[in-house]
Structure formats: structure tokens, C-alpha cells
Amino acid sequence: MRTSGTSISVELEDRSYRVHVQPQGLAEVGRAVASVCRGRRCLLVSCRRVVRLWGEPVVRSLESAGVAVTTALVPDGEQAKSLQQAEKLYEALLRARFDRQAVVVSLGGGVVGDLAGFVAATYQRGVDFVQVPTTLLAQVDASVGGKTAVNHPRAKNMIGAFHQPRLVMIDPVTLSSLPKRQLRGGLAEVIKHGVILDARLFRYVEQHADALLAAEPEALKHVIRRSCQLKAEVVTADERESGLRAILNYGHTLGHAVESASAGRWLHGECVSLGMMGAAYLAEDLGMVTAAFAGRQRDVLRAAGLPVRLPGLAPEQLWERMSHDKKAAAGSLRWVLPTRIGEVRIVSDVSKETVLRALERIGE
Numbered sequence: 001m002r003t004s005g006t007s008i009s010v011e012l013e014d015r016s017y018r019v020h021v022q023p024q025g026l027a028e029v030g031r032a033v034a035s036v037c038r039g040r041r042c043l044l045v046s047c048r049r050v051v052r053l054w055g056e057p058v059v060r061s062l063e064s065a066g067v068a069v070t071t072a073l074v075p076d077g078e079q080a081k082s083l084q085q086a087e088k089l090y091e092a093l094l095r096a097r098f099d100r101q102a103v104v105v106s107l108g109g110g111v112v113g114d115l116a117g118f119v120a121a122t123y124q125r126g127v128d129f130v131q132v133p134t135t136l137l138a139q140v141d142a143s144v145g146g147k148t149a150v151n152h153p154r155a156k157n158m159i160g161a162f163h164q165p166r167l168v169m170i171d172p173v174t175l176s177s178l179p180k181r182q183l184r185g186g187l188a189e190v191i192k193h194g195v196i197l198d199a200r201l202f203r204y205v206e207q208h209a210d211a212l213l214a215a216e217p218e219a220l221k222h223v224i225r226r227s228c229q230l231k232a233e234v235v236t237a238d239e240r241e242s243g244l245r246a247i248l249n250y251g252h253t254l255g256h257a258v259e260s261a262s263a264g265r266w267l268h269g270e271c272v273s274l275g276m277m278g279a280a281y282l283a284e285d286l287g288m289v290t291a292a293f294a295g296r297q298r299d300v301l302r303a304a305g306l307p308v309r310l311p312g313l314a315p316e317q318l319w320e321r322m323s324h325d326k327k328a329a330a331g332s333l334r335w336v337l338p339t340r341i342g343e344v345r346i347v348s349d350v351s352k353e354t355v356l357r358a359l360e361r362i363g364e
């Protein structure tokens with residue numbers, strides 16, 4: 001991983017690319033695409049709301065760099081991550097006679113990025129893909145690392161591929177229109193990066209929570225850049241999650257169970273926040289951290305406006321969901337647990353009783 005000026009480089013041999021974190025970066029998308037992609041025609045994938053807010057500078061910049069734009073809009077929300085929507089995008093590509101030099105550009109949150117990335121990974125066995133993320137979650141997490149997927153009606157992210165983008169253009173200015181709840185959801189992933197890898201980033205969020213919640217550009221730029229650096233380092237070391245990359249799933253074992261139980265009521269980041277508290281209580285019970293750890297993590301999550309308790313939560317039911325996910329993944333339930341702020345370990349064989357005790361503490 002190399003960082004220079006405003007960009008971070010993800011070093012993956014012939015799949016290497018740069019992540020630009022640049023206010024007003026939308027106006028630079030065209031030039032950046034023209035410099036790394038061979039094709040001069042792109043399919044811009046977005047949703048109605050985002051294209052209305054931020055589409056114009058992107059289209060203008062692409063066209064003035066000599067890249068012709070065909071726009072395809074997908075519905076808003078998680079339901080857009082489906083094979084049906086992927087098929088509509090294949091249809092749009094075929095209708096406009098895109099060949100193997102096609103460039104797929106995603107403009108939007110993690111949903112649009114995952115869907116457009118999956119289509120880019122599979123159309124004609126893989127074409128160039130460019131990420132222009134516009135939610136904090138997508139800017140600090142989803143747009144870097146090459147995981148693409150659509151959902152199966154039975155399980156989330158079940159059909160997908162690793163397909164690295166050719167470039168990521170992050171313009172923090174786009175966050176000015178993001179609903180506050182979405183902003184808070186993204187902060188959960190920033191805090192996660194702090195807990196697993198970087199005590200300084202964690203401290204930064206502790207000290208600047210108000211500025212981050214107020215969407216102050218300098219504070220946002222700082223946490224986006226640092227998160228992308230950390231994610232780039234992990235992805236460079238373990239592109240396909242055969243080891244280290246699993247630490248990025250901190251808070252996700254329980255978080256996914258809460259997310260699927262909530263049937264869309266809770267945002268991904270909110271579920272990760274609850275999942276991180278569950279993991280902290282587990283680690284405390286196992287003697288891996290002192291009680292002060294959970295307290296500090298709880299305080300920063302609260303300061304970021306994220307939930308740390310879920311009254312009425314049914315521990316047995318969540319345990320069932322987690323065990324079911326385990327079967328779906330054909331592996332054992334593995335927990336990413338903290339040993340201190342900035343360091344985690346992967347632990348399996350945690351007893352059901354220990355997990356239920358941790359879940360009860362979140363439900364209190």
C-alpha cells in the first residue's frame with residue numbers, strides 16, 4: 001500500500017488501483033477513467049436519488065474526457081441487489097452493444113456498488129469497473145477491496161465475485177446530502193477499523209465525534225482516508241479472505257443475525273454497532289479484555305449516535321440465526337474478538353452459554 005497526496009494505492013500486481021479521496025473529485029472522474037481504462041464508453045449505474053443529486057458533474061466530466069455515457073438506474077435500497085436487477089443491467093449493456101472494453105461506473109452507496117461490480121465482474125467474463133461511492137459506508141469500506149455480490153432470496157451476498165475496481169473516486173462533498181442516519185451507519189465501520197487496527201483512529205473519533213456527525217469536511221476526509229489506507233493494507237495482504245481479511249468482519253457475526261432478524265428496520269452500520277458490543281462482552285467474558293474496553297467502545301458508539309442496546313432482543317432466536325448462517329457457510333462460527341483497542345484475534349469454539357450471556361447484556 002502506498003499513499004501519495006490525496007490518493008492511496010492498493011497494490012495487487014496487475015489488479016492494482018488508486019483510491020482518490022478528493023473534495024470536488026466528481027469533476028475529476030472523467031480524466032481518471034480515461035487514464036486507467038482503455039474503453040471510451042461507460043455504463044453509469046446509479047439510483048434516481050443519487051443521480052439527481054450528483055449525476056451531472058460526473059456525466060459532464062466523463063463526456064469532456066471523451067468517455068460516452070449510457071445511464072442505467074436501479075431501484076433504491078437493498079432489494080436492488082438481485083439477479084433480476086443484474087439481468088436488467090446486462091440487457092442495457094447488450095442493447096447499447098457494449099463490448100469487452102466496456103467500463104461500468106457505479107455512482108451511489110454500497111448497494112449500487114455491489115450490484116454494478118457484480119455485473120462488471122461477469123459481463124463478457126469481466127470488464128473495467130470504477131467506483132464512485134456516495135455514502136460514508138461505501139467510502140470507508142464497500143468501495144475498496146473488490147467484493148461484489150447480489151443477494152439470494154434465502155441469504156444476503158450469496159452470489160458474487162472478487163473483482164477489483166480500476167479506480168475509486170471518493171468525493172467527501174457528496175456526503176453533504178446524505179441523511180444523518182446513513183452517516184452514523186458509516187461511522188460504525190470507521191470505529192470498527194479503529195478497534196481492529198488503529199488505536200489512533202479510534203481516539204480521533206472519540207475526540208471528533210461532534211464534527212463527524214456535523215459532516216465537517218476535514219474530519220470526514222481524515223477518517224475516510226485513514227479507513228481506506230487500513231482497508232487497502234488488509235486487502236493487499238489477503239485479497240480473497242483466506243486469513244487476515246476476516247478481521248474486517250468484527251461485529252458482523254452477530255450484526256448479520258440482527259440485520260436479518262430486523263428485516264430492514266436496522267441499517268447495516270447499526271447492526272454492526274450492536275455486533276461490536278456483543279463481541280466486546282464476549283471478549284470480556286473470555287478474559288481477553290477488561291470491562292474498561294467495552295465501556296470505552298460503548299461510549300464512542302453512543303457519541304456517534306449508534307445503538308448499543310437492543311431491548312427486547314431474543315438471545316435464543318439470534319443464536320439460531322447465527323448457527324444457521326454457520327451452516328450456510330459450511331464452516332464453524334468464528335468470532336473476531338478484541339484484545340485491546342487496535343488489535344483483534346479470531347476465536348472459534350465459543351460456547352453457546354457464553355454467547356447467550358453476551359447477547360443478554362445487549363438486550364438489558
Ligand SMILES: NC(=O)c1ccc[n+]([C@@H]2O[C@H](COP(=O)([O-])OP(=O)(O)OC[C@H]3O[C@@H](n4cnc5c(N)ncnc54)[C@H](O)[C@@H]3O)[C@@H](O)[C@H]2O)c1
Pocket residue numbers: 047049050053076077078081108109110111112114134135136137138141142143144145146147148157174175176177178179182185268
Ligand atoms: N462490497 C463490500 O465490501 C461491502 C462492504 C460493506 C457493505 N457492503 C454492502 O453495502 C450495502 C449497504 O450500503 P450503503 O449503506 O451505502 O446503503 P445504500 O447503498 O442502500 O445507500 C443508502 C441510501 O442512501 C442514499 N444515498 C446514497 N448516497 C447518497 C447521497 N450522497 N446523498 C443522499 N442520499 C444518498 C441511497 O439512495 C440509499 O437510499 C449493503 O448491501 C452491504 O452488503 C458491501
